Amino acid sequence: MLKGESILQLQIGQLRHDAQTDPLTGIHNRRSLKVWLDKLIHEQTLFTILEIDIDFFKRVNDTYGHDKGDETLKALTVLIQSIARKDDIVARIGGEEFVLVIPNQNSEGAFKIAERLRLAVESSYIDTIGYITISIGIASYPEHGTNIDQVFKKADNALYYAKEHGRNRSVIAN
Numbered sequence: 001m002l003k004g005e006s007i008l009q010l011q012i013g014q015l016r017h018d019a020q021t022d023p024l025t026g027i028h029n030r031r032s033l034k035v036w037l038d039k040l041i042h043e044q045t046l047f048t049i050l051e052i053d054i055d056f057f058k059r060v061n062d063t064y065g066h067d068k069g070d071e072t073l074k075a076l077t078v079l080i081q082s083i084a085r086k087d088d089i090v091a092r093i094g095g096e097e098f099v100l101v102i103p104n105q106n107s108e109g110a111f112k113i114a115e116r117l118r119l120a121v122e123s124s125y126i127d128t129i130g131y132i133t134i135s136i137g138i139a140s141y142p143e144h145g146t147n148i149d150q151v152f153k154k155a156d157n158a159l160y161y162a163k164e165h166g167r168n169r170s171v172i173a174n
């Protein structure tokens with residue numbers, strides 16, 4: 001039997017976990033991602049972010065329904081996790097938008113990882129949905145910016161370029 005104090009500690013732990021977690025996929029949410037990135041920048045650790053966005057995801061929802069759309073988001077989460085290493089951070093920061101943070105990796109090294117992920121997604125059959133593709137924008141700290149907003153802005157631009165140039169591609173920020 002847990003004493004009152006221990007139950008309270010468990011509840012606090014659960015609340016903390018919930019505040020940091022995306023409920024659909026169980027990975028880090030936007031808020032938690034920011035805490036990790038602040039820590040990396042505070043420690044002056046080089047890192048690269050992959051901003052990952054599903055191509056034509058609206059069509060998946062429109063064709064198969066929102067629940068199947070949610071399953072697609074979970075399937076993509078598993079694929080990103082299968083590529084990620086121990087120190088990497090996997091987060092969902094918006095509807096169909098994910099981030100993989102790779103510490104101690106420059107943009108060229110991260111590009112190879114992005115391509116591995118992109119090809120894994122392209123060739124993975126998702127139950128009843130079929131195949132999806134992703135576009136990836138890549139930017140590094142401190143190569144492309146000296147704060148989180150700058151690095152994200154660069155990754156956003158690279159992702160936009162990928163979308164504008166045919167989708168299903170990885171693009172490094174300039």
Ligand SMILES: Nc1nc2c(ncn2[C@@H]2O[C@H](COP(=O)(O)OP(=O)(O)OP(=O)(O)O)[C@@H](O)[C@H]2O)c(=O)[nH]1
Pocket residue numbers: 024053054055056057058059061065066067068069070073094095096163167
């Ligand atoms: N199933 C599901 N869909 C979501 C969720 N959050 C956002 N969406 C959907 O994601 C879709 C995003 O569509 P758009 O921003 O038009 O992008 P897109 O169709 O992927 O097109 P491109 O990104 O340009 O390739 C919309 O249909 C949203 O309703 C969610 O949690 N679950």
